Amino acid sequence: MWLAIDTATDRASVALGAPGGPVLEENLAGARRHASQLLPMIEALLRRSGATLDDVAGVVLSDGPGSFTGLRVGAAVAKGLVRTRGIPLWTAPSLLVRACGILDASAGDLGIERNRAGEAAVLAVTDALRGEVYAAAYRFTVDEIVVELAPSVWQPAALMQRLARPAALIGELPAALRALLEQWAEQSMIQPPAGAAHAARLIDLVGRAGGAVRVDDVTSWEPVYGRPAEAQVRWEMTHGRPLPNPAGSSS
Secondary structure (H helix, E strand, C coil): CEEEEECCCCEEEEEEECCCCCEEEEEEECHHHHHHHHHHHHHHHHHHHCCCHHHCCEEEEECCCCCHHHHHHHHHHHHHHHHHHCCCEEEECHHHHHHCHHHHHCCCCCCCCHHHHHCCCEEEEEEEECCEEEEEEEEECCCEEEEEEEEEEECHHHHHHHCCCCCEEEEECCHHHHHHHHHHHCCCCECCCCCCCCHHHHHHHCCCECCCEEECCCCCCCCCCCCCCHHHHHHHHHHCCCCCCCCCCCC
């Protein structure tokens, strides 16, 4: 079975299961609780499933963009597990994990046909602060996931010029930004809980074309933060120069 971890947002999510099989999931809201609660969440999940770490064949991690601290916590736990247990690490973008919610939503009561996701890009968004958004667009087919827009930081106006109206809009944003994108997309945003990044979706991305990818060099791997941490931005504004050797840099 696989252990999945998503800490890219204020909501920590862990899951345990096999691709295409039954999956158990634990969730916890509150960004400041990630560091203290992630390991207890994993332990609780193992107890629920009647499994131990010896039963975990690999770890799949949501690698950003998102919260700098959250991503660091998830990466530290994932690296520790794969290096000590000798198991593989796979990763997938946090926005792809959100976008996969369209498949869950299509089976619910949100009025979205399952095959609609194949007609055009599914746009996944989350708050990047300072009036910007993290955005990525994906097209889901029977055989693969096609990247229409790689995860990146956008001003809303530029994003709307870059993309055609999506078949589905999923994620979470401050009210003003959400209303702006909803007006452009001519539809309501699929918000949490359906629009949240659920770790269970990560497991089904393992082995799927265009889904999760294996990390060969776990030691040097870093999450995709998307932009500098707020602490780094404030330091650079205060001192008027770049912070030397920030986390995640190659120098």
